[in-house]
Amino acid sequence: MAKSTCGKDKMEFTIGAVIKDPGSTIKNKTGGWRSFRPIIDQTKCVKCGNCWVFCPDNSIKKNEDGTFSIDYDYCKGCGICANECPLKAIRMETESK
Amino acid sequence: MTEMVVEASKAIALAAKLCRPKVIPMYPITPQTHIVENLAEIINNGELDAEIIHAESEHSACSALLGAQASGIRTFSATASQGLALMFEVLPIVAGNRMPCVMAVANRALSAPINIWNDHSDAVSVRDQGWIQIYVESTQEAIDTLIQLYRVCESKEVMLPGMLCIDGFTLSHVYERAFVPDQSEVDEFLPEYKPLNILDPANPITMGPIAFPNSYMEFKKMQHEAMLLAKKEIEKANQEFGKKFGRKYGNGLIETYRMEDAKYAIIGMGTLIGTARTVVDKLREKKKKVGLIKLRSLRPFPDEKLRKAIEGLKGLAVIDRHISVGYEGPLYTDLRSAFYGSKLTLSNYIAGLGGRDITAAHIEKVFIDLMNGKSGGWLL
Known part of the structure; x- marks a missing residue:
């Protein structure tokens, strides 16, 4: 098995790139790709769940109290939630802020 | 069987x-x-x-x-x-x-x-x-x-x-x-x-x-x-x-034919080898020191075996049944790279495209060209 020579990542190089242990997409946090961050204004939100339905990456989480929050570990900032929100309760801010 | x-x-x-x-x-x-x-x-x-x-x-x-x-x-x-x-x-x-x-x-x-x-x-x-x-x-x-x-x-x-x-x-x-x-x-x-x-x-x-x-x-x-x-x-x-x-094909990667004391040889792949064998036999009867290399494995490319096979050769003609349009036969490119630094004279022939026959006369012409120091071309 080859060893990683790139960066600090510890990786296993299996023949044919097979992943034998499930859950690699949970370990691999992709939120770092984001340049725009969605922010929910809970005072405007009516808990309709449109954002949760439309999020292509399962990054909107439904909380026990019925509110919604964003999982920034995986949200890539595509802005679909903000676009689909009927009350404009989600705004997109640049990550540089 | x-x-x-x-x-x-x-x-x-x-x-x-x-x-x-x-x-x-x-x-x-x-x-x-x-x-x-x-x-x-x-x-x-x-x-x-x-x-x-x-x-x-x-x-x-x-x-x-x-x-x-x-x-x-x-x-x-x-x-x-x-x-x-x-x-x-x-x-x-x-x-x-x-x-x-x-x-x-x-x-x-x-x-x-x-x-x-x-x-x-x-x-x-x-x-x-x-x-x-x-x-x-x-x-x-x-x-x-x-x-x-x-x-x-x-x-x-x-x-x-x-x-x-x-x-x-x-x-x-x-x-x-x-x-x-x-x-x-x-x-x-x-x-x-x-x-x-x-x-x-x-x-x-x-x-x-x-x-x-x-x-x-x-x-x-x-x-x-x-x-x-x-x-x-x-x-x-x-x-x-x-x-x-009870059947073997050279060393598996390449097969040589009458190469023992050969000075001039042809290398190619596939059925043209069968035709070339008869031409080698004919020229050997005339005391010409000619031989033949059949490349079996194109990938992986047996460069070490090929370098060994050409020891003692003066000239080698590469017959490609394909043309890398705009350059040369791809087998020729691979072989020039494998033989880099050797004094062997290499020539390249493009032949047999689209089912054009590669005849014994073609192969004989290639050997005669080789022995006369002529370069390759298209066998039309």
């Missing part, structure tokens, strides 16, 4: 049957069609327990080949020309997933102009996609090499797919005497396929995931190293096949 006069395509089907593939995805294309037609008949007769998948295109056939192999079984298919071109997208995926699928390619020219006859432009154009490629000269060599190829591709060190390249029509449709081994003999030579990983819903794994820039190169390097190790496995399979069946 059964002795018979058989069409090469049928012989390849019989050899494939002896290797016990479980799934055979197929899409017909000339001049490969007889191979899969014969296999369909074999399965229909109940002589082979395998499933045929009638794909709607070669792209689908190759995808089915990959998927079936991933489920942990041995597979087989065959294609040619535009069919192989349509498979292109899937070829590196099969190789990158390290699936030892085996496929026969009845080499045929690529369009346009449309042409159904032999040259090597289809297979040579995909030589960089991680498939072992072995070119053969005769029906017997096709049978024997197909059986060996499964063993090479499936060996633990290799786990790569392989193509058995046969010249379309010039070999695929030729009837020759051949010996077809018995099932028990092949079973002894070719062990049961032991997959590294199995796509099994009961034990889920991920096959074919994304590799980011921090890991793609390592996977590619592993693939390359496996291909280099395949050289040893090809030699070993040839050697052990020879011990068991």
